[in-house]
Amino acid sequence: MKIKYELIKESNRARLGKLVTNHGTFDTPMFMPVGTLANVKLLTPEELKEAGSAVILSNTYHLWLRPGEDIVSKAGGLHKFMNYNGPILTDCGGFQVFSLIKNKEKDITEEGVHFKSHIDGRNLFLTPELSIQIQNKLDSDIAMSFDECIPFPATYEYAKKSTERTLRWAKRGKNAFNNDNQSLFGIVQGGAYKDLRKYSALETVKMDFEGYSIGGTSVGEDKETMYNMVDWAIKYLPKDKPRYLMGVGEPIDLLEGIERGVDMFDCVLPTRIARHANAFTLDGKINLRNAKFKEDFSPIDKECDCYTCKHYSKAYVRHLFVAGESLGGRLLSIHNIRFLIKMMENVRNSLKNDKFEEFKELFIKRYYK
């Protein structure tokens, strides 16, 4: 079956909702950890569940190259292959392609995108139909339309041309789509232009997807521009479908997104910074490599209920990183994912109690002080 979204409550523009999938029902707003290569780096599915994780992301481009969608399909689909029975969303590969092309004028054609493999440099060609076919075979719960992620800054002319092409690609992908147990989301583009965001949103909605995402953000623009891109698009999205802000982000960006009506977020940040010794805390981000933690035997965040904070000290985690032990990255990945997921739990509670604005203000005041 397709996913279902139920809007439970609105508080100004912020939304409290519920997402029903083939692999469980989960509350929104939610944060989705990224597991590009059919695994959230360093973590097992059990650890993800303990952190309260629901949907995780995987990636069409990466799984297409390794191990190949047919192998995943033979394994019984992505869930079985990676032993994760929660919901999985596959990104379409557009973002990866966008970073691998050499010349966007030449390599991006109406038919699809020419680019080189990041593994062996061989020439590859990805089309909207192929991206969808791969995702159909991977059998994720949610597939994404193949889009072009417009760089920032981009000229109006280029952004318009690209946005129109992404709309045509969305239609082609939808026509090629063939998996009754999978849902398809459309992606709003439009660059940093108000009228193009509106146009992209309206036209994408006309195609009637199971959910809508706002793409093309966090590509180097300033925060105000990013929030504008959300504002310009989200008001044209239907209330009875989930909204997903792709690739975002930092704690403050999650709060700003929720305030504007976003339901779902994903970001590599918690797991990537974890591998480089950084941890989110309620008092801001800290770097566990810092010498000041050498003899700090307190947990990373006293108020955190994650496995890492329950059992380990900053001094120990620092030791692991200094010694080059991968357990350090594992422990911080667990913590950072739990941090964002718990933050979402707190956000949902504040929405229930009509206290989101206060929660947001207090969180930001403390985190960014």
Add this chain to the structure above:
RNA sequence: GCGGAAUUGGUGAAGUGGUUAACACGGCGGAUUGUGGUUCCGUUAUGCAUCGGUUCGAUCCCGAUAUUCCGCC
């Protein structure tokens, strides 16, 4: 006791009679937004064993001392 060689940062070391002493590791700090798994970017010796001498100028040449290593009695 005699003869020879060596001595450059926390470490391994390059180097030159002439403005800021290479590089690597380590240390310290930062970055990271639809993944970069061990990545990227800063920064880190006012000084070349010590004391004299030669020279306009010495880490570099000369002498003494100290330490280390090698050979001989």
